[in-house]
Structures are given as structure tokens and as C-alpha cells.
Amino acid sequence: MAPAQDAVDYRKLYFDEKRKARHRNQESIAGNNSLPSSQQEEPPIPRELPEWNGGSSALKVPELNRLRDCVSNQDPGSIFYKESFLPSHFCNDLWQWLEKLPVAATAKSQKHGHWHNLHHSKRKVAVFDGSFPRPIQLIAQALIEAGIFDESVPPNHILINHYTPSQGIMPHTDGPAYFSRTTTLSLGNGQVLLHFEPRQKGAFSQRQLLLHGGGSLVVFEGDAYSHCMHSIRETDEEYETAESTCCNVPAGTKAYRQERISLTVRHRFDSGLMN
Numbered sequence: 001m002a003p004a005q006d007a008v009d010y011r012k013l014y015f016d017e018k019r020k021a022r023h024r025n026q027e028s029i030a031g032n033n034s035l036p037s038s039q040q041e042e043p044p045i046p047r048e049l050p051e052w053n054g055g056s057s058a059l060k061v062p063e064l065n066r067l068r069d070c071v072s073n074q075d076p077g078s079i080f081y082k083e084s085f086l087p088s089h090f091c092n093d094l095w096q097w098l099e100k101l102p103v104a105a106t107a108k109s110q111k112h113g114h115w116h117n118l119h120h121s122k123r124k125v126a127v128f129d130g131s132f133p134r135p136i137q138l139i140a141q142a143l144i145e146a147g148i149f150d151e152s153v154p155p156n157h158i159l160i161n162h163y164t165p166s167q168g169i170m171p172h173t174d175g176p177a178y179f180s181r182t183t184t185l186s187l188g189n190g191q192v193l194l195h196f197e198p199r200q201k202g203a204f205s206q207r208q209l210l211l212h213g214g215g216s217l218v219v220f221e222g223d224a225y226s227h228c229m230h231s232i233r234e235t236d237e238e239y240e241t242a243e244s245t246c247c248n249v250p251a252g253t254k255a256y257r258q259e260r261i262s263l264t265v266r267h268r269f270d271s272g273l274m275n
Helices: 010-033 088-099 134-145 222-226
Strands: 079-082 124-129 157-163 169-172 181-187 191-198 207-212 216-221 228-232 239-241 254-256 260-266
Touching: 079 207, 088 134, 088 181, 134 157, 134 260, 181 207, 207 216, 216 222, 222 228
Parallel strands: none
Antiparallel strands: 079 216, 124 157, 157 260, 169 228, 181 216, 181 260, 191 207, 191 228, 191 254, 239 254
């Protein structure tokens, strides 16, 4: 008979082999379920959002203060404004990236992520709907981090307008297709006056807001969204002059018009990728 210390513990071997087999099986399942490296999901976006061009600097995400940043006198407030939401270097990179978007083959095309020309207004527009490339995803995530959009109704539709200095947009509402909050980011070196006017008399007082270029942000919701039309006037003049109804600068302030790109960010119900 073999000494006790040399005896084989078959029970221990059995459970060791069973454990190893289970471990190998789990590794095999994980390997079969994993995506190729080219299809792996991107890591979560940190609070300091890295630039998409590989730069070492990061985008600081300022929060929207609903008391300090409110520029309407209703209670509760419905128009909010931050003159410097995006830093200038970030805006410059974003402008260059947007200018390189492909151009749609036909004027009537609404191809996702392509520039196309509006014949009636002569300006260029592009739309990202439902699916965002990395640069646009960074903007959407920044607005969530800032407390402007909630993760339950995240930004999923971004309309980009490229304006010449004289161009504007007629009075309009964004309508019930969207969650009742609109955010617009302005890129460029000039300023423009955004006009709000009531859809029905007495529902909301008429007012203006001077939008600076270089990464300013305006948010409107509530009464300003539901009971107002908003617009930018067309003019061949070098500048516009703020009136007494302007919310954020003294009357008489000159808004010098220049080339401008705006990004209008919304949550569209039943949003889906465009053709």
C-alpha cells in the first residue's frame, strides 16, 4: 500500500478539472461574443471631453445655472444664455470639421451628415438624425453633462445652418415633433440678433437676444418654445442695433454680422437615421 502522503486525491482532481473546464468554456463564450477590434464600442465619454483631432487639451463642460443664466423675466424663466459655452479652440476645430462634410449630390437630397443648399433661402444646411459621428456625439454629451438635456430625452437631432452675413431665417416654431426644449450653439466671429415674437397677442412679450459667435449657447423652453416664434432678420447692413427689448445687452449695442454656423440641438420623437 502506498504511503498516505503519496495517495492520489481523486475527488480533488475531479473538482479541479471540472473548474478548469468551466473556466475554459466561459472564455470561449466571451471570445465568440466579442466584437472585432474595428467594431468595439468606444469607451465612455469622460466629463472632460477630449478633442476628436487627438489634441491634448479637453473641453470643460460648464453647467447651466438656471438662475444666473436666465435672461427672460418670466417665472419660471424660459430663455437661458451662456456667452462662452464652448472654448475658442474647440470651436475652430469644429468649424473646420463641419466645412469638410460631404456635399449632397442633389439639391433636394436630405442625406444624413451632408451639406445641401436650400434654394428658397440660399443657405447651406446639414442634418444629423439618430446617429452621430464622434464630433457631434461630443457636443450632445456635453449638453447632457451641463444639465441642459436629460439622459431620458437626450439630443438625437442636430440641424446645422451655414449663414452668410446677410442671411437669416423666417419666424417659425420648432413644433410638437420635438421635446419642448431647443439649444443653439453659434460658431464664428460675429454677432446676430435672435428675435422672439408671440404667436398670440399677450401670450409672451416680444424680445431680442444678441448671440455672440465663438461658442455661445442659447436654450429656450416652456413659454418661449410653445408660445413664441423665433427668427433672424435678413439684412445687407454691416450690423444690427439692439432694441430696448434685448435681454442680454443694453439698447443701442451693435451686432456686427459675419459668416456664421449654428448647431440647433433637439430631441426628436421617433428619431431615426435619414437616408
